[in-house]
Amino acid sequence: MKATFIFLFLVLLFSCQSSEEKQLEKVLTLAGNNRLELEKVLEHYKENEADSLKLRAAKFLIMNMPGHQSYIGKDIEEYYVEAEKIIFSDRKIDEQVNELNNLLLEFPSDDFEFKEDYSVIKADYLIQSIDAAFDDWQQGRWARGITFDEFCEYMLPYKCVEFQAFDDWRNVLKPIANDTLGDFSYNDIWNKTPYHAAEAINIKLRDTVIVDLKKPLKWHALYKVPFWCNIPSNSCETRTNTALAIMRSKGFAVSYDFVLQWPTKAHAHSWLSILIDHDRRMVCEGGHEPFLAALRPGECKGKVYRRTYSPNSALVRLNKEAGSVPSTLRNVFIKDVTDEYATTIDPVFPVLSGKRERKEKYAYLAVFDNAKWVPICFSEIKDSKQIVFDKIEKGAVYLPVYYINGRVRPFNYPALLNEKGELEFLNPDNTSKRSISLKRKYPLTRKAFTTALRLKYSMFQAAHKEDFSDAVTVHTFKEYSVSGSINVSDTTKYRYWRYICPKPYRCNIAELMFLDKDNKKLTGTIIGSEERSKNPHYSRFAAFDLDPLTFFASKTLRDGWVGLDLGKPESVGRIGYMTRNDDNNVRIGDTYELFYWDMDWVSLGKQIADDFSLTFHHVPQNALLLLRNLTRGTDERIFLYKDAKQLWY
Structure with missing residues (x-):
């Protein structure tokens, strides 16, 4: 419903080529009874010729205001009151999350009344916001090198995120982490660029925006004073929005960059992009890291977007002309910046003859989110036989689709866009x-990969003596592995069998199975070196419980081991193993x-x-x-x- 209102107004605004004044007049007309408030802003900056640039800025904000919305009414105010009681109580943070999630049952987000900003914003608020942004740009230290257009998109806006409340967020957030910059004026190098200051503040914000939760906060409308730095959410969206607002309050030109959907795993992701000079940016994960030379090297991003205040005319046209638009592409206040993050290709996808939809004006490229195909970009169809998609990152599998009646409809097989920039179509060969x-x-997570490294050069040993003084090594791991089995060629019968890790770190193994020559599982008394913890999840028994999330962890950092006393000599034909892992083996x-x-x-x-x-x-x-x-x-x-x-x- 909210998206429908956005598109209606944007279509009215941008349906024809018009001059700046005509566009401005359209918005003033749409404002209805609030027209006088917007006109007060314009008249205020017309009074003094020195404010001509501020007048341009005011026109920019007003002309591009359609589609930007705010909550109003009794329900949202009551939600704020109840949320404040929860957040500023003595309850533990996980209890706060549970109560805030339950609060949504009483105040469903779809029931909140909202209006277009142009119909509710007040002149005094907009003037104050414009003046503060100009002071930060022209009098501050951290954005002197950016252009007026960059200023309009990434410093000027009166809100940092949609449905943010109209309040004094700049002045409230400005003092946060100020102690970090106290001595910068004494360093001529650091004081000449926003690079070091922005990085220092972002690192300092770790304690402000990072929280550790057992369960996620499902949704919130808490971008409002006094909630900003107290929102119990560990989502990258909340973290990035909060860090962005704090950065802007201090006079940094900052944008919210994001992927709609990772091409090689689940979820979306967002981060900060900070202008350190005209058209020069540095990126960081919002609120907890130094600047990054590259964002997630080795992880394909597919498509990267940047949130803007002004609408993307191509997306406005898509939402006007397409019969059905994926939810990922209904936000028109974004622009494609993939080529700032990766080498891109303009791949051409042929349309299979039996899959052609001649009535469709647009096609989409989708990636897999672990459950379904999610469109992340679009292309206007200019040739019904083949479709070109702009600026696509290499290294992922993409599915070319139409989007009809709310569902993706493939028009060719998925294809891997390989390192050479070539499409390898994955058309299954049922004859072979x-x-x-x-x-x-x-795929292996970083932690699962690292722990599995301990397997390399570890060994399986057998012995007749309990202390393994006569141990015979029946297998040494020379290659990386996460699980599997090894065949034992030694047919000698031994009573004692073990897995031992001689390298200088703790022995970790999640599962072991010893099987006889007939592939029957052998049992016995579990033996091993001293355990690191009394927690049963890390005991010797954990290596034989068929639960991949428990594992044996030795106390010793070298030659830790775990195994079986079979009670009598037995011949082992095969040994199964699984390293400590994420339960995806x-x-x-x-x-x-x-x-x-x-x-x-x-x-x-x-x-x-x-x-x-x-x-x-x-x-x-x-x-x-x-x-x-x-x-x-x-x-x-x-x-x-x-x-x-x-x-x-």
């Missing part, structure tokens, strides 16, 4: 099939289903895992694959299978 072995359903007892994409997901069958890997047969070559755990979890990622390895995208 194979068997594949799978160990995981999701194949888990024994869980049910899995493998799919491949052939213009929709096609099942290759279900299996209940009885080992640390799964083998599927009759899998088409050149297919995009997806392994789902039907028992638990949501982290599941598309992959290719090449050279007996899963390649994640």
Whole structure:
């Protein structure tokens, strides 16, 4: 409903080519009874010729005001009152989150009344905001090098985020972390650029905007004094919005940059981009890190956008002309800045003859969010046989689609945009099939990858003596691995078997299985070196409990070990293992289903895992694959299978 109002007004405003004054008059007319307030602002800056630039700025704000909205009315005010009681109470932060989430049941966000800013904003507030922004730009130290156009987009706006309340946010937030800049005036180098000051403040904001929560805050409308630095949310959106408002209050020209959807994992993401001079920017994760030389190196971003105050005319036209528009592209106050972050390609996707939709004016490029395909950009269709998409980052799998009646409709197979900038279409070859072995359903997280490094050069040993003084090494890990099994060629019967980690860090192993020559699981008394903790999740028993989230952790930093006393000498034919992990390895007892994409997901069958890997047969070559755990979890990622390895995208 809110989006409908935005597009209606923007269509009225930009439906024809008009002069600045005509555009301004349209907004003044739309303002209705609030027209006088907007005219007061214009008249105020017309009085003094020295304010001519401020007059231009005021016109910029008013002309581009349609689509910017604010909550009004009794419900939002009551929500603020109740939220303040919760946030400034003595309750623990997780209790606050629970109560704020419950508050949404009493005050559903869809019930909040809202109006266009031009119909409610007051002249005094807008004048005060414009004057403060100009003081920061022209009299401050941190934005002297930027242009007027940059100032209008990234310093001037009277709000930093949609539905932000009209209050004295600049003056309230300005003192935060001021002690960080106290001595900057004594350093001629640091004082000549906003680089060092902005970085220092962002690091200082860690304690202000970073919170540790067990459960997320579902939604909030708390961008308002006095909530700004007290919002119990750990979302990057809240963190970035808060850090941005604090930075702008101090006179930095800052933008909110973001990806609508990561191309290679779930969720969106946002961060700060700070202008340190005209058209020169530095980026940082809002409120807790130094500046970054590059944002998430190695992680494909696909499409990067920047939030703006003025609308994107191409998006306005899309939302006017397209019969159905993805929710990701209904916000017209964004612009594409992908080429600032990555080398981009303009890939050409042929339209398969049987998939052509001649009535459609627009096509979209979608990425997979672990559950569905999400459009992240669009292209106006100029050739019905092939469609060009602008500025796409290499290194991800993209699906070209139409968007009809609220659903994506592919017009070709997904394609990997490879490092050479070429499209590799993933059209499954059902005439050439194979068997594949799978160990995981999701790429390794950084922590899971690091802990699995401990496996390398670790060993399986067997012995006749309890103290392993006569130990025989039956296998040494020479390559990286997260799970699997090794065949034991030594047929000698030994009573004692163990996994030992000789490297200088604690032995960590999540699961072990010793099996005889008939592949039957052997049992015995669990033995091992001293445990690091009395917590049962990290005990010797955790290495044999078939729970990947528990693991043995040794107290010693070298030669920690865990194993079995079989009670009598036994011959072991195979040993299964799993490193400490994120529960995305194949888990024994869980049910899995493998799919491949052939213009929709096609099942290759279900299996209940009885080992640390799964083998599927009759899998088409050149297919995009997806392994789902039907028992638990949501982290599941598309992959290719090449050279007996899963390649994640």
